[in-house]
Amino acid sequence: MSTALHTILENFQQRRPLRAGSLIITIYGDALMPRGGEVWLGSLINVLEPFGLNPRLTRTAVFRLTQDDWLQAKPIGRRSYYQVTESGRTSFTQAFKRIYASASPDWHGEWTVAMLSMLDNDERRLLRQKLSWLGFGQVGPQTMMHPSANVTDVEKILRNNDLQDKVMLIHGLNNGDKVTPAMLDQIKTCWDLESLGQDYQMFLDMFQPLLHELNDCSINDEQAFQARTLLIHEYRRIMLKDPFLPDELLCANWNGRAARQLCANLYQQLWQAAERYISSQLETADGPLPAANQKFLRRFGGLQK
Structure with a gap:
């Protein structure tokens, strides 16, 4: 050996x-x-x-x-x-x-934000864990985000846990520069x-x-x-x-x-x-x-x- x-x-x-x-x-x-x-x-x-x-x-x-x-x-x-x-x-x-x-992953400036405000404490704790496994970072107590999330995987997690009608997913592109100083500071906070x-x-x-x-x-x-x-x-x-x-x-x-x-x-x-x-x-x-x-x-x- x-x-x-x-x-x-x-x-x-x-x-x-x-x-x-x-x-x-x-x-x-x-x-x-x-x-x-x-x-x-x-x-x-x-x-x-x-x-x-x-x-x-x-x-x-x-x-x-x-x-x-x-x-x-x-x-x-x-x-x-x-x-x-x-x-x-x-x-x-x-x-x-x-x-x-x-x-x-390739990236073009897109972000996915998950709003967890409609979940009870147990549901929110479970979903935070599962989204964390997909790389999501926590912006606040009821909000998580990721810049290159696989939306299919996120939606599958929501369906498998019967949460698809309780969580809002927001997808969007960053306006202006793809990477900004504020964005980099936010990344240090989330991850x-x-x-x-x-x-x-x-x-x-x-x-x-x-x-x-x-x-x-x-x-x-x-x-x-x-x-x-x-x-x-x-x-x-x-x-x-x-x-x-x-x-x-x-x-x-x-x-x-x-x-x-x-x-x-x-x-x-x-x-x-x-x-x-x-x-x-x-x-x-x-x-x-x-x-x-x-x-x-x-x-x-x-x-x-």
Whole structure:
């Protein structure tokens, strides 16, 4: 095992609490969704043990993900298989299409504003969380906004939570200059980009040594799976906090760009060996996992064989 990968894996294993559910979500989104989204629990337990997750911890985490409507159980005989729910698929699709994007979204000065004043406290708390996952920033207690929101995703969240008749969405273009000093000041108020930049720097410091080592030596299929899983796991943790703002609204030396490029470069080097390991170790009720779909090959602008 490379020195850099050993350090990354050890760093994960020593975290307390060890968030098994979060790592399982990463594996479902990165490895299993492109192959149908189902796996035998026993095979999942086996591939998770080298990450420091014992069988009891994995079973408990999977049970909780089932309670939270991420997964649904499919018992067959003495074996249990777990499939992503429809709600889980929606959440995975929204999050992971940002994670595997090759660049920041194009922007022409448009903004989307969500007015939450007609919601009760519980509804407002729920919608704030879900819009935050889409990158919306909070302007005031009852108002959120984003400069490049995917309106389809926003409307789907409103429909799925029966809030489409209680929330006003306003779409418009900024008059005059596309970027103004007032706009940049407002961005600093709505989003904590300084803290986010520090997270990206930690990601760069963690994974740049691995990229350098892979240029000089190879790793086996299991290690490639571990490296790819932790790469996406760490990147996903940051991306969930990243509002995915257009480049025009970010500083010239924004290190999120370098982190995205590093993640794409490492993924390109790791994906084929990791896929071989996934095919050899994980099972569905019908036997081996099916091949990854074509969407998988479009990650980070296109994976090269």
